[in-house]
Amino acid sequence: MKNRLKVLRAENDYTQEDLAEFIGVSRQTINAIEKGKFDPSLPTAFRISKFFKLPIEDIFDYEEG
Amino acid sequence: MKNRLKVLRAENDYTQEDLAEFIGVSRQTINAIEKGKFDPSLPTAFRISKFFKLPIEDIFDYEEG
DNA sequence: AAATAATGTAAATAACACTTTACATTAAAA
């Protein structure tokens, strides 16, 4: 699953550390999500969504396969 | 996190078994999600979302706390 | 160029999502 986290962070001028604190996860978790190492849990996705004031679908791109 | 799975299933006349097969998880997983035992993973939430043709936000209700 | 901030990555561990098997309860149909 792809995501626009890095771009959204850049647009709003946040570091991975900043975002991690706001969302309530570790910096490594944000990094791993950005790098596509794993997908966030649904609760984490919701927090990211609310933080950027964007629907989950506008941040995460699910493609079947 | 609350969800409208049971209602959506009823509206479309699907059993937990039906939904489980369509989504690609076990019936117990659907049951557990409905019963609030745990939240689905983001990929599973996306599959449910696409199946019902509704945004994730219209199916799952995240409340902070 | 040297110091500092930001990011990438890894190992060990904990917590959670999900599976299978199995059985009990509830609802619906014959």
Place this chain on the structure above:
DNA sequence: TTTTAATGTAAAGTGTTATTTACATTATTT
């Protein structure tokens, strides 16, 4: 009312999400 379908639940196991600590690399500032 007896059978069958649907749902609820539990235990044991697997894989994934997230944590902490720690260090290396890449940018940015000074």
